Amino acid sequence: MSPRIETQEPPPRSPSVRHLRQEIPDPIYPKVSTQERNSQVVLWGWTKDELHQRLYTYPVREWEGRAANTYGDIIFSSLVSLYNGYTKVMSERYLVLFSFHLLILALDNTNNDFIYEGILPLSAVEVRVISLQDSSAPHMFEISGPMVDSKIFICADAADRQCWIENINDRKCKSLRQQLSPSHSTLSYLLPCDESWKKEELKRYLLRSPVWQWEGTAIQHMGQPAYVSLVHISNMPLHRSQERLLVLFPSDLLILSVDPQRLHVKYEGRLPRKSIRALERSALPGRLEFEITGDLMEPLMVSCTYPEDYQAWIFQLQQPEKVPHTISNHTPPPLIPKKRRS
Structure with a gap:
């Protein structure tokens, strides 16, 4: 039998997320199989399946661009920490992998809200496993690219990191193949x-x-x-x-x-x-x-x-046309009339 997480049953769902329970589970959750992850409570008393449904139907603060449901299926998601290499500060993020895009969400734990931070096309990113010296968080990976600022994320465990590496690389390959397909041109x-x-x-x-x-x-x-x-x-x-x-x-x-x-x-x-x-x-x-x-x-x-x-x-x-300067900046001074001799 698979291990279970003992949690208190969440209260009945309300249309307003402000009525949800306030406890936030420890981000370092027990290692479970991929099939079980989506049914486990991971954030604000919600399971992954419930969070996915919420992203499709509930507005995200500061969202930009087209609606989330137009990006296709959610392939994978998890709670991670964003690591700042300069300040050594870690802050929670929720990553969501769509068919061809990676969505980054910040958390407002006071109001149980997601805050939009950006969505990246997988065809424009690279992902790799990294390890930092003197780091107590070994399960890290980095995303980077020509149009993307490098970001380092820390996962709860090695299995979670492996899921991210495999899924991002798999979806990136599918994205590039789709671009090259005759039926779906660039x-x-x-x-x-x-x-x-x-x-x-x-x-x-x-x-x-x-x-x-x-x-x-x-x-x-x-x-x-x-x-x-x-x-x-x-x-x-x-x-x-x-x-x-x-x-x-x-x-x-x-x-x-x-x-x-x-x-x-x-x-x-x-x-x-x-x-x-x-x-x-x-x-x-x-x-x-x-x-x-x-x-x-x-x-x-x-x-x-x-x-x-x-x-x-x-x-x-509506920009006015630039008119070239026809008067030189070194115009000689005006001629002074000569004085008449008396």
């Missing part, structure tokens, strides 16, 4: 580009991938993209909305379309930045719209999905 993995890391990857993808029906200067010669996002554009007289990918270059605003399977991009046109400007139309939630106008074009109404995209486009397209 482009489809990056769209919608609703996270900063996706935008950066999409910029690199566009500079090295073919664009159907391309015209004019090669995209590699247009400079480095400053911003990119998916929007809906409608021609003002016709009011027909179409999904488009806007890419902002130093001198041009590039307009691309994406096929329904998210496999290819197609050239739709470009607008010189010096001849267009953006006019705010609506900043209401669910109706983030601005108008692109110019002397030699029909007005275009652009609709954004995310507030950060709307704000970025307004900022970028």
Whole structure:
């Protein structure tokens, strides 16, 4: 028979987490099998299964980005300690592994609340076992990456650490295979580009991938993209909305379309930045719209999905053009008329 943890039965669940019991179990819990972990009480009187359900249905403080339930299944989770290598301070965190992302949550033990700290794409992280000299916490692992600050986590036991190492590596491999799969291309993995890391990857993808029906200067010669996002554009007289990918270059605003399977991009046109400007139309939630106008074009109404995209486009397209200084800073002093001789 498997070992059991003797715990007091938690009180009936209430819609408000503030009514839950206040005792917090010791984070160093007994070693149990993987199958048993999700049914054990691990935090605030909740089991892992209950915590997972809560993450899907209950708002997390300071949450950013799309809803948690859009990240797929929860593969693994546990209570860990975040180790600061400079101060040697340890603080509790709750890690949640989704299909292709790692969620980091801080704890408010006074109010039994989770606090959002970040969510990392597994394709952009590395994980390794580490050991520090003079450390009384041997079960440690580190996550790092080109776009990720190194973080060291301490697990309750060796089995818990091994679960994290194996699951992160397994899901990372699946994530990379998914990107390379013909039925799920890199482009489809990056769209919608609703996270900063996706935008950066999409910029690199566009500079090295073919664009159907391309015209004019090669995209590699247009400079480095400053911003990119998916929007809906409608021609003002016709009011027909179409999904488009806007890419902002130093001198041009590039307009691309994406096929329904998210496999290819197609050239739709470009607008010189010096001849267009953006006019705010609506900043209401669910109706983030601005108008692109110019002397030699029909007005275009652009609709954004995310507030950060709307704000970025307004900022970028309303920037005044820099006028080069035509007056030298070393202008000679004015000539003084000569005095007349008497």
